[in-house]
Amino acid sequence: SNSFNSKNHPHRRYNPLLDEWVLVSPQRAKRPWQGQEEKPLTSIQNQYDPKCYLCPGNSRANETQNPHYEGVYVFDNDFGALLKEEVTTDKADDEADELFKMKPERGINRVICFSHDHSLTLPEMSVEAITKVVSVWKEEYQSLGKLDYINYVQIFENKGAVMGCSNPHPHGQIWAQASIPSQVVRTQQNLKSYYDKHGTTLLYDYLQKEIESKERIILENKGFVALVPFWATWPYETMIISKIPLNSLSDFSHEDQALFAQILKDLTTKYDNIFSISFPYSAGIHQAPTDLESHEEWHFHMHFYPPLLRSASVKKFMVGYEMLAEAQRDITPEQSAEILKKSSTIHYKNK
Amino acid sequence: SNSFNSKNHPHRRYNPLLDEWVLVSPQRAKRPWQGQEEKPLTSIQNQYDPKCYLCPGNSRANETQNPHYEGVYVFDNDFGALLKEEVTTDKADDEADELFKMKPERGINRVICFSHDHSLTLPEMSVEAITKVVSVWKEEYQSLGKLDYINYVQIFENKGAVMGCSNPHPHGQIWAQASIPSQVVRTQQNLKSYYDKHGTTLLYDYLQKEIESKERIILENKGFVALVPFWATWPYETMIISKIPLNSLSDFSHEDQALFAQILKDLTTKYDNIFSISFPYSAGIHQAPTDLESHEEWHFHMHFYPPLLRSASVKKFMVGYEMLAEAQRDITPEQSAEILKKSSTIHYKNK
Numbered sequence: 001s002n003s004f005n006s007k008n009h010p011h012r013r014y015n016p017l018l019d020e021w022v023l024v025s026p027q028r029a030k031r032p033w034q035g036q037e038e039k040p041l042t043s044i045q046n047q048y049d050p051k052c053y054l055c056p057g058n059s060r061a062n063e064t065q066n067p068h069y070e071g072v073y074v075f076d077n078d079f080g081a082l083l084k085e086e087v088t089t090d091k092a093d094d095e096a097d098e099l100f101k102m103k104p105e106r107g108i109n110r111v112i113c114f115s116h117d118h119s120l121t122l123p124e125m126s127v128e129a130i131t132k133v134v135s136v137w138k139e140e141y142q143s144l145g146k147l148d149y150i151n152y153v154q155i156f157e158n159k160g161a162v163m164g165c166s167n168p169h170p171h172g173q174i175w176a177q178a179s180i181p182s183q184v185v186r187t188q189q190n191l192k193s194y195y196d197k198h199g200t201t202l203l204y205d206y207l208q209k210e211i212e213s214k215e216r217i218i219l220e221n222k223g224f225v226a227l228v229p230f231w232a233t234w235p236y237e238t239m240i241i242s243k244i245p246l247n248s249l250s251d252f253s254h255e256d257q258a259l260f261a262q263i264l265k266d267l268t269t270k271y272d273n274i275f276s277i278s279f280p281y282s283a284g285i286h287q288a289p290t291d292l293e294s295h296e297e298w299h300f301h302m303h304f305y306p307p308l309l310r311s312a313s314v315k316k317f318m319v320g321y322e323m324l325a326e327a328q329r330d331i332t333p334e335q336s337a338e339i340l341k342k343s344s345t346i347h348y349k350n351k
Numbered sequence: 352s353n354s355f356n357s358k359n360h361p362h363r364r365y366n367p368l369l370d371e372w373v374l375v376s377p378q379r380a381k382r383p384w385q386g387q388e389e390k391p392l393t394s395i396q397n398q399y400d401p402k403c404y405l406c407p408g409n410s411r412a413n414e415t416q417n418p419h420y421e422g423v424y425v426f427d428n429d430f431g432a433l434l435k436e437e438v439t440t441d442k443a444d445d446e447a448d449e450l451f452k453m454k455p456e457r458g459i460n461r462v463i464c465f466s467h468d469h470s471l472t473l474p475e476m477s478v479e480a481i482t483k484v485v486s487v488w489k490e491e492y493q494s495l496g497k498l499d500y501i502n503y504v505q506i507f508e509n510k511g512a513v514m515g516c517s518n519p520h521p522h523g524q525i526w527a528q529a530s531i532p533s534q535v536v537r538t539q540q541n542l543k544s545y546y547d548k549h550g551t552t553l554l555y556d557y558l559q560k561e562i563e564s565k566e567r568i569i570l571e572n573k574g575f576v577a578l579v580p581f582w583a584t585w586p587y588e589t590m591i592i593s594k595i596p597l598n599s600l601s602d603f604s605h606e607d608q609a610l611f612a613q614i615l616k617d618l619t620t621k622y623d624n625i626f627s628i629s630f631p632y633s634a635g636i637h638q639a640p641t642d643l644e645s646h647e648e649w650h651f652h653m654h655f656y657p658p659l660l661r662s663a664s665v666k667k668f669m670v671g672y673e674m675l676a677e678a679q680r681d682i683t684p685e686q687s688a689e690i691l692k693k694s695s696t697i698h699y700k701n702k
């Protein structure tokens with residue numbers, strides 16, 4: 001029988017953040033594709049779109065009008081998944097049937113426009129303009145987190161129609177809520193048990209080994225590293241990790257904000273350059289909850305989950321087996337890292 | 352402040368199978384949608400397609416030719432995610448770094464054509480023909496499960512291009528493998544701890560309460576119930592559960608097979624009738640692993656995860672918040688149940 005080679009043989013890798021495995025099938029990339037093709041994001045030409053509800057001066061739902069803002073603009077989502085109002089409930093939590101547990105959830109949904117310019121995306125913005133986005137993320141994390149009923153703040157961006165984004169105007173979202181969401185609870189448990197065992201953060205130790213091996217490192221500056229995690233699930237999944245264990249955006253100095261903006265610009269530029277299109281993804285920050293507990297186990301990081309696999313129009317489907325059994329990927333994280341390393345940090349539109 | 356009402360207020364519900372929560376936002380269904388629209392599955396007219404690699408007599412990849420089969424036909428996937436060959440590895444499992452765990456994975460991928468007729472889908476097949484599919488699922492579960500290196504058999508169907516299905520010929524897949532996949536391990540742990548505590552299966556107790564309340568029950572016959580689970584995540588998510596705690600397909604009598612086929616036909620017919628199209632979904636069976644352990648905690652069930660939300664062309668996107676934080680849904684499970692109850696069991700094409 002053959003001896004195991006991770007480039008050719010199906011194998012499973014362990015994700016220590018989620019305590020679950022991913023099935024890696026390098027040999028499967030060869031199968032032909034006759035399935036659905038996506039429409040790649042075409043370049044937006046207009047800096048202002050009169051029909052866009054995020055552009056400066058335009059009106060939104062409920063007759064609200066956007067100010068004539070410049071740069072970053074944040075407002076409450078007109079159709080939020082959460083509501084600020086407190087609701088009362090009779091049933092004490094522990095009285096509920098263990099198979100029919102239900103609790104009201106309170107929170108705030110914010111929309112953050114990254115720029116007044118309708119035609120831009122993060123990689124096309126200047127480092128200074130992205131630094132402004134990062135500083136507003138920090139402000140929002142802090143001001144929302146300070147509210148006594150908010151215990152967790154999820155900052156994220158859905159980019160591209162294929163990722164459920166319904167407006168190409170550069171923007172992200174912030175969902176702040178009373179409960180710590182399931183996936184964050186799970187990550188926190190794993191970070192905590194590692195910290196309790198080793199006295200260092202899981203991601204600090206992980207990063208030292210990645211920096212030593214270099215194999216999956218895409219970008220590095222004084223403050224941050226972008227890499228393809230060893231346990232990456234999406235074809236071009238990456239993570240940005242702070243070099244020292246910063247708990248959250250609250251620990252970011254002015255310099256950290258600029259360094260983070262720089263690596264955000266370079267990483268998203270590399271993404272766009274893979275297929276010379278605006279590369280779709282969902283991305284978001286995982287950091288300490290705002291529940292006033294001490295959280296030495298938390299180590300600031302940002303996940304990028306891009307769906308494209310073979311080309312600008314063929315994505316990876318996380319369906320059937322993946323929904324019922326386990327995440328599965330077709331090219332190895334090391335092959336993706338190779339492609340991302342070679343991809344330029346000069347945007348294809350500027351060449 | 353208002354008093355809580357699950358029809359109007361955001362809340363979280365607990366999924367006891369996965370030990371995680373889902374955020375329910377009933378008020379959010381009102382938001383306008385300007386995002387991506389899917390192409391609904393158009394009806395297939397030809398019972399035989401000369402270019403289909405699943406049709407009888409046609410050739411597949413690697414010059415293999417399908418037999419001139421009638422009814423159900425099963426074969427090894429030409430581009431499987433798993434391989435049968437054993438591979439050896441030097442590194443003992445427990446020597447591996449806890450942050451870089453990787454193990455070879457061995458298994459078998461099978462494709463199961465539900466019918467020779469290219470134009471059909473499950474709801475359009477007769478109960479007798481679907482019973483044959485169920486009996487082949489049972490045979491495969493048993494024969495694959497008997498192999499000493501196979502410890503788990505995942506049976507599933509991806510239906511529709513939007514669910515990554517690349518061929519409309521009615522078919523499903525079977526992935527059999529050495530390891531028990533992450534999600535199944537998690538479900539098993541939750542089933543087990545419930546069983547150890549109560550001496551009955553979690554789904555048996557759950558089912559008694561659902562049958563009593565009737566609110567989320569869609570279909571019921573002598574052997575099975577189809578319902579919208581209290582913790583449903585996808586807009587029209589359902590589960591088929593056996594009325595008595597059958598461990599797996601191995602426990603299915605001939606009568607059970609026919610009863611299961613009947614409920615499969617009726618449920619998928621109701622789905623098609625919601626928007627008068629062939630309703631896309633991923634569906635799959637969760638049942639006892641084939642690892643030779645005793646599994647009293649397992650209770651046979653089949654999950655249906657359909658993505659459509661508002662219409663034949665607007666699906667729910669599980670992105671951003673959902674990928675990073677927690678599953679989220681816009682209409683309540685009870686509202687979906689209402690729609691599914693009203694939907695007819697006579698297929699719209701036969702009206």
Ligand SMILES: O=P(O)(O)O[C@H]1O[C@H](CO)[C@@H](O)[C@H](O)[C@H]1O
Binds near residue numbers: 318320514515516517
């Ligand atoms: O095997 P298929 O049908 O070509 O592929 C489809 O189902 C598989 C199992 O759910 C997924 O891994 C693929 O991403 C999907 O496109």
Ligand SMILES: O=P(O)(O)O[C@H]1O[C@H](CO)[C@@H](O)[C@H](O)[C@H]1O
Binds near residue numbers: 670
């Ligand atoms: O809020 P949006 O951009 O309209 O909606 C998008 O992002 C949300 C948060 O990830 C998801 O719940 C929606 O399914 C998706 O379409």
